[in-house]
Amino acid sequence: MTGSMTGRLLNNRYKISERVGVGGMAEVYRALDNVLGRAVAVKVMLPQYAENDDFTVRFRQEAAAAANLQSPYIVNVYDWGQDNGTYYIVMEFVRGSDLKNAINQRGAINQRKVAEIGSQVCQALSVAHGLDIIHRDIKPQNIMVQPDGNVKVMDFGIARAKNSTMSKTSAVLGTAHYISPEQAQGKELTPASDIYSLGVVLYESVTGKLPFDGEDAVSVAMKQVQEMPVPPSQVNPAIDADFEAIILKAMSKNPQERFATALEMRRALNDYLAGRTVNVGAFSPSAATAVIGPGRSAMGSGGGAYAPANSTSVMPKLAEESRVVNPETAANYRAPSTNAPRSKRPLVIGAAVVAVLLIVAGVAWALAQGARDGVNVPDVAGKTLEEATDAIQEAGLSVGSVTYAFDPNVESGKVTKQDPKGGSKAPLNSKVNLTLSEGAEQVEVPDLSNMTADEAQRALKAAGLKFTAGAAEHSSDVPQGKVARQSPEKGSQVPAGSNVTYYLSAGEETLKVPDVTGMSESQAKVTLENAGFKVEIEQAASSDVPKGSVIRQTPSAGSSVKSGTTVLITVSAGSESHTVKVSAGSGGTAWASSEMVSDGESVTVYYKADSGYMISQAVNTATGNKFQVSDNEEGSFTIPKVTSSMNISVTFVKKGGNAPSGNQGARGGNPPAAATAPGNGA
Template sequence: MTGQGTMTGKVFNGRYEIKDRIGIGGMAEVYRAQDSTLGRVVAVKVMLPQFAADPSFTQRFRQEAASAANLQSPYIVNVYDWGHDDDTYFIVMEFVRGSDLKTAIQQRGAINQRKAAEIGSQVCQALTVAHNQDIIHRDIKPQNIMVQPDGNVKVMDFGIARAKNSVNDKTSAVLGTAHYISPEQAQGKDLTAASDIYSLGIVLYEAATGKLPFDGPDAVSVAMQQVKDEPTPPSAINPDIDPDLEDIIMVALAKNPQARFATANDMRMALNDYLAGRPVTLPGGAGFTSARTQMIGAPVGVNTAAATAVMGGVAPVDGTQAMPVMHGGATSPSATGSFQATSYRDSHTAPKSKKPLIIAIAAVLAVALIAGIAFALAGGGATGEMVDVPNVTGKTQPEAKSELERAGFELGVVSSTFDENVEPGLVISQDPTGKAAKGSKVNLVLSQGDETVSVPDFYKMTPDQAKAAAEEVGLKAVERESGYSDSVEDGHIMDQSPSAGSSVAKGTEIEYVVSRGTELVQAPNVIGSTEEEAKSKLQAEGFGVDVRHDYSDKDKGTVFKQDPLNDKVKPGSTVKITVSDGPEENEVPDVSSGNMSESKATSTLKNAGFKVSTDSAYSSSVPKGNVISQSPSGGTAVPGSTVTIVISDGPEPTQEPTTPTTPDEPEPTPTPSPDDTDPGADTPDDPDDAQAPAN
């Protein structure tokens, strides 16, 4: 079984549907979920069973989740909701894309120191908001600082933060991660805002150098170093670090809380001064300036044996956990305010005296010897009576501890390992089993659930590349959907969930989104519109407009060309439009000299951009086939149109005049003149005889 499988598909409060697990910590698992009410993706943090079953924890959880929900800052992960469902406590938070700062440091080592300062400044702003509401984070570490794609950060896990004086822990233990807790936190003292400032100092130290100031094989040894050891100056690890940034880090790491920055806002201003190139203001006055940053001497008399006893054995180093209370045999300088001032820049290479270390070891051995003798005299430990050891496999640690103590045994070393067949937080095995001496210790091994791996970064990979990268670490890559992207080419991955660097169980499905490239859109067709109408329509849809003018036979002022016209383009592209200036006015060639043939005149006019119309007429002066006249006349400037030319048909032909006759009528007989009268002829007396028959 997988930790993810136990929750996938579950719906909290009838609203938050669990999709997949995106992370696991020492106290909770985090899942990606869908908020059905608001239709958005959220992150749901579900408390592990062993904590959900602890009444004191759940009481504090309810109060602190409500306090965290009131924190509003662009640099704090928003807490939307929290509740209790089916004996499980959960917190609903903003789903943040990006990767945590720890992953970035692990992948790159030391990061750019200016970027580290920018991150520190933003974290300081987040802490200022919380501290102003009397909320101490108590677990500032790079795992809780999400770096988003835009470079800004979001601080997470204010859900385990505690409002001052809210709920007292019965064991006086404190929550935190050994590598990043403050000295006062390791000693179980009341915490102030200065504790978060110390933890942020360690984060900046690690970011600027790529290394932690204190490290060890287990949480106890690391916590002891936080209390008593001075950190190696960052410049000894990274010689390129700016002295001002180094001073800011070392002030934040002062053992005495009063020697640190008074507020997170003071630290933010110092970081901003460094980023702006201004003189950096540090606490401590003129004496501090002359000696640069002053380091605080180590406290003495820390009771190592007592600390180990509180831890119950070796604890994991990296996770958030309940840290031991470290009571010293002598008063700590962090309590009295007294400390030895030394210039770390001048003295860090000098050999240290071994005398204090020998004294400390002797003191620890003496305390351990005395404690052992006293314990033996008091009759502690095993009695020698052999009794049955309860079988506590499958139980939570608190349940197992309670059952063992009822049977007369003590809880011994508690370790953990991955086991896909056992729920996280439950006992896998115990030693001894069967019978054992009453009063002896029983060691437990707890399940961490499935083995977790870091999610590869699929960004800009092809699906095949992503599947290969996922399979290499025991994960599965599956396509969720596709979308448009201006920065990722078509067919490559633009997003994924869980995000790169997240810790997930082996076998988890990593969903990815494939880019379809830039989304193309079609510009509106503005041909026939006026210039102003076209510009207004294109700009309203987000396009740029390139206006040009040219002659055309279209109405002046109207758009007659557009590029692109019907093709899809990127949003915001520029569209070229051409506005008509009306027909172009050309000078008409003179072809009417009488010496130009029709074909030559036509060719000349067409070459000049005119159309040609022809007519004809007789001319006695212009040879047949040549141009007699034209309209418009030659030399006239007119818009390109039609020129009419008149072609000569030659001279008009001549004709003889004729008298028309009426058909079917006889031709009249001419009347003879008196001179032609025959003397011998008779003059007719009857008028009817005046005309002879037409025979």
């Protein structure tokens, strides 16, 4: 079932995530309630019990009853049902650890804290008993201690289902350390049985030891019926006499001599905690021989008293009560009538004694075999402490020390090591020491910003981390060769030994400008933008490049520039030629750089005066507009735009003389050799 339950969705509502506990009859999983969006605990009955009709009927009745229990000290039952033969109960998800785990880790717990726990459990029991629900399985494993110190009692109702006929043996023997004498005898139980079990829990919590222990469950059950507990103060001398009296009264062998109700026991515990007088009344917790510590009276300081049984009555009572250790026969056993002839009672007693001796002999043989050959140590690696404890105890062993260690390969809270190892042999009742994982140790990722590769590697090693060098990245902020980026980021909490990748700066990113000359305007724009550049466009006339194609670009093709640089492309507007003619009067020569120019292009006019002459003026003969010229012998002037054909007239005059009258005509041919004029003369 364990493997198949994880990830399962029960009744389209409860999504099972992980197993958090296991017992003899059920497994407990953490789950998500998809309707209410909250974490819940889902207890799933094991198949061998779910297949029994008597059990399922009882289970449904008791689960419904448990759902009605309302107390801050009881784990709430939200829902119950079945899905394809799987019976389950949905409960409150309680954070914390069970009391048994605390005892195993710490040993004896502060007696006032134990009294507080007992008071809260009593309140839970009084609620249940008021609804005629007897827990029947009070033990520290069923008492959850929350982070705030308050407790929650688990498994109300389910324990009663365990006492169905088909499961009687496992119910009695499975929790023999905590069962009441009458439960060991298979008698009809009353709320007093829960009070006895709580007394055992308080005894163990305040001393760190169980009041009755033995080689197996049968011998422990026999001690519950026959033997007196060693007073807690003999195990832990620091225990107050008042608190000891409360514990021993709860553990009285006779149910009538225990506290009448859980509420009465709670009042006694609260009186103790408040420093008030504790009056437990007269009681006799013995069934055989009371053990009183040296120097201590059998009288409790609160006025109560417990007295040892008359030694002459020990054997008859022992023989009479010994019948109960076999729960299968105890269920059908009828006590001898007090009106029966006295001559028959010795026969009954003798038969009971013989039965007990046979059982003890069988147990002793089994124990002898285990002691001689040893028992197999179960492999509990990867189990929770509760799961490991159950497996170890079932093997006839017990849990020794419990320590914690970081282990990145084992989930926190689960066993990472055990001694002895699983699969080996160990003496019966010997201890198995456990190491629980705390998960991977968490470390903080250091800040590698602006470090060199060597500096970054040293910092990561010092933090207990591994490293990988990623591909260099361009950065406009970080110098080349220094760490520009890291993953995970600085300050992150990661498991020790994790890998951190650092990326060195390759300096500022530069790109080569692609050659787009000759491309169409749209093609050139797409090419440059895809390469990471911005684009500006201007137009110019060209007689050589078709209209709409790129004449030139700036920066030029192949230049290395920053990403995002703007590239200016000049697009041809086509060719439209205009004629510029230049004529000059006598006394000098003038000519244009080119007679044929395109629309929008400028043209330069050069002039050179003859010896003794200087330029006077230059005029557009069509418009009369004059061009600015220098009063010297040689120079040039520029016509910014040529939008139509034009004639330029240049006039020269003698130095110190007046301007000649009229235009003396154009000078044809090429300019004189001294003038290095481009193009043709006019």
